[in-house]
Amino acid sequence: MPFLDTLKAKFAGAFTTSTFRDNTRVLMDAEKTPDVLLPLLKCLKEECGFDFLAELGGIDYLNYPHATDRYCVVYGLTNTATGERVFVKAFTNDPDPELPSVVELWKGADWMEREVYDMYGVRFLGHPDMRRILMPTEFTGHPLRKDYPLRGYGERHNFPTVTRAES
Amino acid sequence: MPLETTHPVAEDIAGANQEFLYTLNFGPQHPATHTTLRLILTLDGETVVKAVPDIGYLHSGFEKLGEDLDFNQYVTIVDRMNYISPVANEIAWHHVVEKLLNIEITPRCKYIRTILAELARISDHLLCIGAAALDLGGLTAFLYAFNAREKVYNIMESASGQRFHPSYTRVGGLMADISDDVVNQVRDFVKTFPKVHGDICRLLNRNRIFIDRTKGIGVLSKEDAISYSCSGPVARASGVVRDLRKDEPYLAYKDLSASFKVVCGKGGDCYNRYLVRMGEMQESVKIIAAAVENLPAGAVNVELNDKLTIPDKTATYRSIEGLIQHFELFMWNRRWETPVEELYGANETANGELGFYVVADGSGKAFRARTRPPSFIHFAVFPIMMEGHQLSDVPAILGSLNIIAAELDR
Numbered sequence: 001m002p003f004l005d006t007l008k009a010k011f012a013g014a015f016t017t018s019t020f021r022d023n024t025r026v027l028m029d030a031e032k033t034p035d036v037l038l039p040l041l042k043c044l045k046e047e048c049g050f051d052f053l054a055e056l057g058g059i060d061y062l063n064y065p066h067a068t069d070r071y072c073v074v075y076g077l078t079n080t081a082t083g084e085r086v087f088v089k090a091f092t093n094d095p096d097p098e099l100p101s102v103v104e105l106w107k108g109a110d111w112m113e114r115e116v117y118d119m120y121g122v123r124f125l126g127h128p129d130m131r132r133i134l135m136p137t138e139f140t141g142h143p144l145r146k147d148y149p150l151r152g153y154g155e156r157h158n159f160p161t162v163t164r165a166e167s
Numbered sequence: 168m169p170l171e172t173t174h175p176v177a178e179d180i181a182g183a184n185q186e187f188l189y190t191l192n193f194g195p196q197h198p199a200t201h202t203t204l205r206l207i208l209t210l211d212g213e214t215v216v217k218a219v220p221d222i223g224y225l226h227s228g229f230e231k232l233g234e235d236l237d238f239n240q241y242v243t244i245v246d247r248m249n250y251i252s253p254v255a256n257e258i259a260w261h262h263v264v265e266k267l268l269n270i271e272i273t274p275r276c277k278y279i280r281t282i283l284a285e286l287a288r289i290s291d292h293l294l295c296i297g298a299a300a301l302d303l304g305g306l307t308a309f310l311y312a313f314n315a316r317e318k319v320y321n322i323m324e325s326a327s328g329q330r331f332h333p334s335y336t337r338v339g340g341l342m343a344d345i346s347d348d349v350v351n352q353v354r355d356f357v358k359t360f361p362k363v364h365g366d367i368c369r370l371l372n373r374n375r376i377f378i379d380r381t382k383g384i385g386v387l388s389k390e391d392a393i394s395y396s397c398s399g400p401v402a403r404a405s406g407v408v409r410d411l412r413k414d415e416p417y418l419a420y421k422d423l424s425a426s427f428k429v430v431c432g433k434g435g436d437c438y439n440r441y442l443v444r445m446g447e448m449q450e451s452v453k454i455i456a457a458a459v460e461n462l463p464a465g466a467v468n469v470e471l472n473d474k475l476t477i478p479d480k481t482a483t484y485r486s487i488e489g490l491i492q493h494f495e496l497f498m499w500n501r502r503w504e505t506p507v508e509e510l511y512g513a514n515e516t517a518n519g520e521l522g523f524y525v526v527a528d529g530s531g532k533a534f535r536a537r538t539r540p541p542s543f544i545h546f547a548v549f550p551i552m553m554e555g556h557q558l559s560d561v562p563a564i565l566g567s568l569n570i571i572a573a574e575l576d577r
Contacts, residue, residue: 021266059535060535119230150232
């Protein structure tokens with residue numbers, strides 16, 4: 001694929017590639033991600049024609065077979081002219097999971113990054129409005145993390161209660 | 168909730184910071200929002216200076232449940248995402264699971280799924296158009312649309328036994344084959360639907376009030392549509408020629424691609440989105456007509472030997488192989504053998520690209536089942552579309568985007 005050659009020429013050593021079925025993936029090196037991710041995505045967008053951010057989602061690889069890094073954000077890019085797809089996977093780890101924000105490249109990343117922050121606690125540096133989106137502001141956990149329990153009372157003990165006298 | 172947004176619209180409008188601005192809380196319980204979503208509108212008289220969506224009222228952890236339920240159980244949950252066209256969600260989900268497990272479904276199953284997906288698209292567009300017209304004061308179009316939707320529900324009921332949430336697809340096939348009665352109902356629908364379509368067209372297409380309320384309202388440019396990741400009718404109304412049925416043909420769309428066109432608009436306003444939806448319904452009927460007449464015979468599920476599908480009752484009770492396989496697929500510690508891999512797959516549903524990113528860890532359920540919900544992505548564009556419009560345009564724009572809160576919040 002020609003776009004992979006372009007990436008290899010520019011960002012050699014910062015990523016590896018893999019394919020499965022019809023998905024082509026670019027796996028970023030966790031250490032180089034903070035510096036390389038944004039230029040790499042910019043190169044894909046501006047030089048390789050991947051102008052459409054079809055998908056941006058988080059994954060928590062806690063206890064996943066052979067996983068080395070914990071949090072992953074998948075950027076699913078599409079070339080609207082040719083219909084080609086590429087999936088860029090960026091990794092980050094505890095204690096401060098952080099990634100550069102891509103809102104300056106794709107405005108649609110705004111809400112999707114907020115959702116990843118809400119669900120996984122991955123902060124996006126440079127995001128203009130890094131707030132929770134689905135869970136209430138008072139919520140303290142990050143529900144889609146693998147160490148967040150599926151069953152239980154949740155965080156309701158943390159919620160402020162409005163009594164009839166106060167309302 | 169803080170009232171900041173990423174898009175400070177207020178600064179662009181002269182006098183926006185003056186004290187006569189007032190805040191109006193719209194929703195979460197309001198008939199014009201259709202579902203549970205909330206908007207905080209800053210108004211200058213009747214002009215909306217700033218619109219801040221506040222979502223999450225219907226968040227019920229679908230994706231977390233997807234990590235606990237297996238591939239067949241989760242179909243009941245994806246059903247409830249876009250509950251206007253539930254069967255399309257099921258088809259999209261199992262499309263991705265089958266891609267992961269490398270299953271090639273039978274031709275008959277492909278055609279049946281195509282017919283149902285297109286019926287779901289028609290049902291979804293009818294609701295969207297009917298409800299949009301209702302919000303703008305046109306009750307008759309709504310009644311015509313819902314009358315036709317009833318027929319789609321009848322077909323779903325005959326095929327699966329459930330009207331609203333059919334849970335009809337299974338890994339490697341369907342819950343059951345369709346009967347001749349369903350085929351006849353589909354044929355009947357193909358015959359009668361053009362009249363309904365024509366009626367709605369005559370009611371709305373040249374309706375002065377409808378045009379005044381929708382033309383030039385909520386304009387989304389082509390560049391913005393791409394930048395904001397819009398897909399489906401919202402993007403196509405802005406001139407983005409992208410339809411996964413043509414670009415990445417799945418199911419029977421490869422065989423049927425000669426029978427339909429991609430409907431696009433240019434203006435990107437509410438009226439164009441209405442026209443694109445109307446056009447798509449016409450194309451959907453053509454697809455259904457072609458598919459139902461070319462419906463292949465044969466099995467609807469993949470071979471029993473592949474150890475992927477749930478065997479039917481006869482095989483379960485009358486043969487040891489069927490019983491063992493049934494047992495294997497339902498024991499919580501058995502189920503499917505998945506590769507330790509992950510992949511993304513998407514279908515063109517009525518609202519746009521509905522994708523699933525499934526991560527499998529070798530066990531019989533998904534390690535991560537990420538949904539790419541079109542409603543969520545389209546609602547992010549709403550504040551930009553709302554810039555400088557009147558309060559009465561809120562229902563018009565909301566109606567044209569077809570936001571389904573269950574899919575928005577999951």
